[in-house]
Amino acid sequence: MVAANYSPEYLAESRVALVNVFFSIPIPIEVLSTVFRLWVKTRLSPQRRLAFDDYFIVWATITAVAVCIAGLICGVSGGLGRHMEALPTEVIETFLLVDYIFSHFYDFAIASTKLSVLALYYRIFAATKFRILVIATAVCVVIWLIVMEIILGLGCQPVQGWWNAGAAATATCVDKLAFTYSTNIINLIFDMWIFTMPIPIILGLQASMEKKIGLCFLFSMGLGTCAISAARLSVVISVRSKDITWSEASLGILSAWEPCGNILCANLPLVYRPLARGIQQIRSTMKISRPRSHDLGARPSSSYHDWTRLNNSTLSNYATSKVTATRGNSTELVMIGRTGITVERDFKQEVHHE
Template sequence: MSLPPSEIQYQKEHINDNVQPNIYASCFICLPAAFIAVGLRLVSRRMTAGGFGRDDSMILLALLFTSGFVTCCIWVTVLGMGKQQILMDPENTVEFVKVTLAAQILYNPAIFFTKLSILFLYHRIFPSRTFTRVLWGVGAFILAYSITSAMVNLLQCVPIAANWNPKLAATAKCVDFGSELIALSTINAVTDFVLLVLPMPILWRLHVNLEKKIKLMVMFALGAATVIVSIIRANYVSTISFTNGTWANSFGAMWSVVETCLAIVAACVPTLRPLYEKIFGKIGGSTMGSSAAQLAYPQSGQTIGSGGGASYKMGAFGSKSADSNYTGKSSVTESNYKDGASVHSFTRLRDDV
């Protein structure tokens, strides 16, 4: 597609604008951070008796798709992303469009599996019947949104080859991709906020002092950074351009990299307490010692929270249990860390754990 004279003039006036270093920085800083977070998460898993769970499987899948997405972002940057479009070698245009489409497709499962990991972690920690229904509802909505988003990205033009073949573009059926992308980005930010606030009412009802509640809520509220980044990304996505895509769309790509990687890091933070305690000692003595361990790593299926309005009285976080209307078999057990430390934890026995 030929550019209008006004667009060509604008790009010539800004010919030296270059955000490629910013894109490379986001890729080469954020992706290793995500790998480190997942690695530390797995190390923490080995330090407890909770074992490898579905939440861990989902975060590994998220890391896999995020790696593919970030790789595509690096690839398109090499091809010209981050500079004015008139500077891109015309021979790279088809490859650029194809890799961009691949990045858009990989973004969806990267975000989906991260959110699914968070939902599974919530279920592992707070498995009351009422909260489980809420998790299923939120999960179903996120699944529907993810499928819709994937289909919009994949089928933005039919036939798909019309995205890079001008001969097919004249007869192709294409959606208003800009409007669709803005809507989907907004929904994505909303679901991030929902995931952030989901555990807060349960944490607030724990029978502990205010200081402990706040510390635990802060630990889970680190996902607020992801919400902020999602909003920033949605703002840049609204400036999508088809006449200067290598420049205008570079900001959305950069913040998408930050979002996918930061979401993984935020999803891993609540699970790292055992490792932190082993290295630095208990946080505030017994104040946060066994509490965070039980929340991040329920031992043998340990539960926190309640169904039907009741809540577990955890005392100093991890000694005794009471007042649960959960109908499964329950017992008080002592679970051992591999380094010899032990915590008393309220457990429930379920066949699927």
């Protein structure tokens, strides 16, 4: 079909502005979220050092940003969001080449985020059987990533068949639709499995049901990204469209937001406390009419897990008439040996000197 067969209105239709906006927004969200996590770990954490889960999330953020940049290139110079009939052949080939590169970055972004979450599980949950399960799941994720990369690398012979029209005419390629469907289905299954793994252990903790529900909600927030994966699965059929530059706009946008959602959910368990306390401090400073005397006995604010422990040695230099301790609402997962975890509450200690 040639462009002359279509109306000027049809050929002028464009989703490029929409593509550029929705590929741009995840970039600052991903970067700021991960930078805040690293700041919390290196400045506010008692250990003040990074762990394997932090390195994985840094790599996931880099590749997720690369996904968005590739999408922006598709929108600016590759014709994503335009009808193919309105584009010259060289622009279509640019789109297909960048889309091929986009797929590699997408694979590494979603796999790295899963490995970051699993590394976090391994670090904070000390139960031996659970750790074995975490390692087995991580091995499956790595195998899945390797298989996807092999198919992308060898799925077309020659490899230029993925993007070059001349090479595609004689190339032998895998069924791209079947490959994309299988990739998305396995990805969705992994997400559902990984983000529900800690729930049985959390429900077995010696804690109130309220705290258990809160921890389950915190660690299963990633299930929300399954909705993005499911939505992406519903538009996968666009890879076989004859007007691929137009129909793949929705698929590309969802592919950019999926790793963004995963990164946010992977960072949340480590930043929610300082984030919540920061918001609380901002609110308190806005209450100008609040009497200052109310704050005299308050515990100094902290940006991280600052647990006040009762310790008699700290009181040996003072004569005291009364020591009271009030249980707070904060909890923290703490490793005990190699057999399990405990939930530690914070206390507010008041000492009245004579």
